[in-house]
Amino acid sequence: MTTEITTAKELHKIDPVFGQLSFDNHEQIVFCNDKDTGLKAIIGIHNTVLGPALGGTRMWKYNNEWEALNDVLRLSRGMTYKSAISGLNLGGGKAVIIGDSKVDKTPEMITKFGQFVGSLSGKYITAEDVGTTTEDMDRIHKVTNSVTGISESLGGSGNPSPVTAYGVYMGMKAAAQYKFGTANLAGKKIMVQGIGHVGETLVKYLTEEGALVQVADLSRSRMEEVAKKYGTVVFEGNDLYSADVDIYAPCALGATVNDETIHKIKAQVIAGAANNQLANEQVHGAILQEKGIVYAPDFLINAGGIINVYGEIVKYGKDEAMRRTENIFNTTLEIFALAEQRGITTQQAAMAIAEKRIEDRKKEMAN
Ligand code: NAD
Numbered sequence: 001m002t003t004e005i006t007t008a009k010e011l012h013k014i015d016p017v018f019g020q021l022s023f024d025n026h027e028q029i030v031f032c033n034d035k036d037t038g039l040k041a042i043i044g045i046h047n048t049v050l051g052p053a054l055g056g057t058r059m060w061k062y063n064n065e066w067e068a069l070n071d072v073l074r075l076s077r078g079m080t081y082k083s084a085i086s087g088l089n090l091g092g093g094k095a096v097i098i099g100d101s102k103v104d105k106t107p108e109m110i111t112k113f114g115q116f117v118g119s120l121s122g123k124y125i126t127a128e129d130v131g132t133t134t135e136d137m138d139r140i141h142k143v144t145n146s147v148t149g150i151s152e153s154l155g156g157s158g159n160p161s162p163v164t165a166y167g168v169y170m171g172m173k174a175a176a177q178y179k180f181g182t183a184n185l186a187g188k189k190i191m192v193q194g195i196g197h198v199g200e201t202l203v204k205y206l207t208e209e210g211a212l213v214q215v216a217d218l219s220r221s222r223m224e225e226v227a228k229k230y231g232t233v234v235f236e237g238n239d240l241y242s243a244d245v246d247i248y249a250p251c252a253l254g255a256t257v258n259d260e261t262i263h264k265i266k267a268q269v270i271a272g273a274a275n276n277q278l279a280n281e282q283v284h285g286a287i288l289q290e291k292g293i294v295y296a297p298d299f300l301i302n303a304g305g306i307i308n309v310y311g312e313i314v315k316y317g318k319d320e321a322m323r324r325t326e327n328i329f330n331t332t333l334e335i336f337a338l339a340e341q342r343g344i345t346t347q348q349a350a351m352a353i354a355e356k357r358i359e360d361r362k363k364e365m366a367n
Helices: 065-085 105-120 134-140 163-178 197-208 220-230 281-291 306-313 316-325 328-342 346-366
Strands: 028-034 039-047 056-062 091-098 187-195 210-218 247-250
Touching: 028 065, 028 197, 039 105, 056 065, 065 220, 065 306, 065 346, 091 220, 091 247, 105 316, 163 197, 163 247, 163 306, 163 316, 163 328, 187 197, 187 281, 197 210, 197 220, 281 346, 306 316, 316 328, 328 346
Parallel strands: 056 091, 187 210, 187 247
Antiparallel strands: 028 039, 039 091
């Protein structure tokens, strides 16, 4: 009996990879399996027009393999846009390892993963992401050169998170300039959701400037530690989206701006580190625009980390990485101006600039 496929949502049942809703003409998807170490990983190579596909490896306790595949497809696509808009000669890729990094990760598993990365001969270059560390990258470096974010003692650029946080801070200041008429964040009420590697450094910048920061995290002890260290407030409510704040900074996982949350958001600016903050770019981008909420595109303002690791490839140091990351302030303002001029969302404006760069390179290569 043939089943009638009526909705796009059901398409993945017949075309498990190319029919995935998040599939966006990705060039290559590599499924890595190693029985001995228990490794199950997926590497997504979205686009290599501008250069090798660089993006971190996320280790996460996905509920099922569909979720992992969907995540790697979305994340790798985001990397294409991030590198393109940041002016880097890199394509977009990302990897996910299925498992709980605190329980399942072993040195052998990471080494095996590194061998899979190496087998792609430089087409994909990895780095850290949620659930992986500089130490993991150092381990991968023992089996392949297709890795960045390795320790400074090994010639690497170290942990990219502080640079990412600086870029988010710059993007947030630009958004404040645009929305409130001043880039000064002193006195602004800011909710930072997720105070991990990036979130904590962001809190540091914000409190130094005199912002009134509230922190929210799944970990109570983490919130208390950060609140004490920087003199911030722990968010105590049940629903941080409806909190009375000026700025919402998503720094945990993606898709927090979704059908359920979007109508509750009181903040006038959304600017954070998390990738893929809009569950649906078109729909939620448009609703934010209608509501007058200024959204600083995530892939634009969280590019500090990749700008930092790119220095390992083209050999520039921390100062140049910080200078380029500081420029996120100017680029963000340019994106807002373009969006306003064309009557499109800020997400669409940022994507249009990135896509143009890729198309221009394709034309150059064709000639
Ligand atoms: P991290 O794992 O160090 O921190 C994430 C924090 O978010 C943790 O403290 C976790 O407890 C918390 N968290 C998770 N779910 C939450 C929820 N529902 N509510 C509140 N808190 C929650 O990760 P990170 O390196 O700080 O990265 C944060 C985000 O920024 C991720 O989405 C990551 O992909 C993105 N990002 C990171 C970098 C980087 O350089 N590290 C670069 C670009 C983008």
